[in-house]
Amino acid sequence: IQEKNVMSVIVPEMNFNVKEAEVSSDVQYGYLNSSSEMDDAIERIEDVLPKLLELSEIEKTCQLMADEIEKTRRRVNALEYRMIPQLQETIRYIQMKLEENERSAIVRMMKVKDMGQSI
Template sequence: MARLRVAPTRSNLLRMRDALQLAREGYEILDRKREVLTTELMHIAHEAAQLQEHVWGLLADAYQALEMARLTMGREKLEWAALSVNRTIEVDVRPESVMGVVIPTVTAYGAPPEMPYGLGNTTVSLDEAAARFRRVLSEVPVLSETMTTVWRLALELQKTQRRVNALQYIFIPEYEETIAFIESAIEEREREEAFRLKRLKSRASEPTAGPGHREYGQTYRDIGGGKATSSEFG
C-alpha cells in the first residue's frame, strides 16, 4: 500500500493524524450527500420519465390533429393560418440551490390566444390542433425544468461519487499507512535509545579496582603481611 514520503518525526505524525481525521470527516459528509442525491435523483428521474411520456403523448396528439387540419384545409391555407400567430412566449429562468446544486425554475408567460386566426377558411380540426399545441406549450417549461434538474443532479452525484472513492481508496489508506510507518520508526528509535541508556547505566555501575592492585605480574599489597609481593597470574 502506498504512503506519503515524509520524515518520520513527531510533528509529521501529528500533522498526518489531523489530515486523517479531516479526511474521515469529509468522507462521512460526502457519503451522506451521496445517499441524499441518489434518493432525490431516483425520485426526480421517475417523475421526469412520467412527465416526458405525458408530453410526448400530447405532442403526438397535436401533430395528429395538425395532420387532420392539413387534410381538410390544404397545406396553403394551413400555412396562412399559422402565419397569423405573431405572439411569442416569454420564459423566466431563475436558479435555485438544492444541496449545493444549482437547478433552474422555469416559468412561461404569454401563451398564444385561443383563436389567433379568422374563422373564414378554417375548420374545426384546426381549432383542435391549436388547442392541443397550446397544451403542449404549457407543459414544456415544466418538462425542461425537470429534465435539467435530473441532468444536474446526475452530474453532482457523479462528482460526489468520485470524491468519496478518492477519500476511501486513496487518501485515507495513504494517511493510515504513513501514520503506521511514522509510529513504527519512532518506536524503533525509542527502543534503540532505551537500550543505549541501559548500557551506559550498566557500565557506570561496574566496580573498579582499588589503588595498588596490580594483575598479571604487577605488584599488589599483601594486606595480611603488609609486604609488597609480586605474582604472575596465568
C-alpha cells in the same frame, strides 16, 4: 429564468406567464385553407406547452443533480481507495519509526546505566 440552490447545486427555475388572449391572437392562419382539426391541435398545444416547459425545468434539474452526484461519487472513491489507504500506511510507518526510536532510546539508557555500574 432564475436560479435556485438545491443541495449546493445551482439549478434553473423557470416562471412562464402565458396569457390565453395573447396566444390565440398570435395564431395566424386562414380559415379557408384549414380545418377544425387545426383548431383542436392548437388548443392541445396551448394546454400541453406549460407542462412541457415544466418538464424541461425538471429534466435540467435532474441532469445537473446527476452530474453532481457523479462528481461526488468520484471524490468518495478517490478518498476511499487512494487517500485513506495512503494515510493509513503513513500512520503505520510513523508508528513503526516512533517505536524503533523508543527501543533505541531504552537500549541507550541501559548501556549508559551499565557503563555507570562498571566504573
